[in-house]
Structures are given as C-alpha cells and as structure tokens.
Amino acid sequence: MTMLIFDRPGPVNTAAVIETVRKNASRADAIVVASITGDSAVKIARVAGGKKVVCVTCPQGMAWETKGMETGIFSEIPELKELRDAWISGGRERIPMDIPPVVRDELEQLGVTVIRGTIPFFGPSFSMRVHLGHISSLDIMAKTLELFSPGTLVGMECVLMAVDAGIIPEGVPVLCCAGTERGLDTAWMVRSSSSAGIFHPERGFRFIEPLAKPGIALSPAVGMGYIR
Numbered sequence: 001m002t003m004l005i006f007d008r009p010g011p012v013n014t015a016a017v018i019e020t021v022r023k024n025a026s027r028a029d030a031i032v033v034a035s036i037t038g039d040s041a042v043k044i045a046r047v048a049g050g051k052k053v054v055c056v057t058c059p060q061g062m063a064w065e066t067k068g069m070e071t072g073i074f075s076e077i078p079e080l081k082e083l084r085d086a087w088i089s090g091g092r093e094r095i096p097m098d099i100p101p102v103v104r105d106e107l108e109q110l111g112v113t114v115i116r117g118t119i120p121f122f123g124p125s126f127s128m129r130v131h132l133g134h135i136s137s138l139d140i141m142a143k144t145l146e147l148f149s150p151g152t153l154v155g156m157e158c159v160l161m162a163v164d165a166g167i168i169p170e171g172v173p174v175l176c177c178a179g180t181e182r183g184l185d186t187a188w189m190v191r192s193s194s195s196a197g198i199f200h201p202e203r204g205f206r207f208i209e210p211l212a213k214p215g216i217a218l219s220p221a222v223g224m225g226y227i228r
Helices: 011-027 039-047 078-089 101-109 124-131 137-146 150-164
Strands: 004-006 030-034 053-057 063-065 094-096 113-116 173-180 182-191 206-214
Touching (some): 004 011, 011 078, 011 173, 011 182, 039 053, 039 101, 039 173, 053 150, 113 150, 124 137, 150 173, 150 182, 173 206
Parallel strands (some): 030 053, 030 173
Antiparallel strands (some): 063 094, 182 206
16 A cells, blocks of 8 residues: 655644545554544544444543643644634633534444543653653653654554553554544554553564655654643
8 A cells, every 4th residue: 555645744634544544444453543522533433434443532631721832833733723823812721632522422323432541651651741850761752653743652552542441452453543633644554452562572562554644743842731
C-alpha cells in the first residue's frame, strides 16, 4: 500500500486518513481511534465495513484552557487557530475534553466501544512533570514517538489502553489512527500489546506499517499542561 505523507499536520487531513482506514480495514482485526469529542470515531465507524471499532477518549477531568494558546500548535495549525479564536470570541476559557451525549449515543448505535482511562505515558508522569518539575523516562519515550507525529504516540497509547481494558487481545494486527489535538493525520498498522508488555520479546508492541502521517510533525511543548 502507498503511504500518505501530508504537507502539514492537523484536522485538514482527516478525510484522507478516513479513506486510508477504509481501504486497509480488512487487513486488521480491529480499528482503534483516538477521539476527544467522538466525531472522528463516528466517521471511522461509518466506513469500517463491519470491523470492530474502538474509540479511546480522554480521562475524566481533562480540558483545554485558552490562556497560553497564543503560541504553539493552536497558533500554528490553521484549523486549531480558528477553533481557539472561536472559543475566545465566545468567552470560553476552559473547554472540557468530553464526548457530548448525542455523539456518545451515535457511537453506541454504531456499535463502537468507548474507552477512557489512564493514558500510559500521561498518568503519573504528567503530574511529575507539571507539579514536581521532573521529566521522566516516559516523557522522553513519548517525545521521541512525537518526532514521527503526535498521532504516532497517541495511536500507540490507545492500542495499549484497548488491550489493557480487555477490548482487543494481545498480538493481533490493529489499525490505529489519531491526530494533532483534533481530527486525524496519522494512521499505523501495529501489533497490539498490553501496556505492561510493550517490550516483551515475543508479545510486545510493534509498529508494522505506517499508512499516513504529516511529513513534518508539530508537537505540544513538553511543559504543556492539560488542566485537571
């Protein structure tokens, strides 16, 4: 299959990733989608051809705060800048990272399993970084994966979470997709594993094939905090 390399990251690439997922769905045992609002998961489920779809969303209590969005990816990616400006003009300072009830109902109707829980590289290490000023080895691993794209890191985390939750088994081909804050711009075929088995020599997580990613990724600053 031909790998898609996008000119830039961001939600502008969502439709192309969805089409790539549609073309490759038959090669995977399941499709795992990172989706903060559930919108991307709905779109994927509609083209999945009956394949099992898992939507992994944010843990309880996470939110964006418009203060501090003057720089970084919310000022550099046009779609995110437009979203930020809309939030600010609407007087919104804190935007919860939640799936609205109407979207959750649609996901249920489409047979999509929704998971929310502790993110493997963003649980205790987040608190250590933000509250104690300590960067851990998990932060270094996460930032290394983001060199490919933020969606590469998030896609991996979502597969680990789906296995940990018992929704998909270890050791099977999974198509995972994610994006840069919103929408989709990255897709990989991977071998699934639990978070405790990432480096296992036989059953560990493996990146099998890149299907889509931005050519040059933009990553959140290491000190960026998603308010809890």
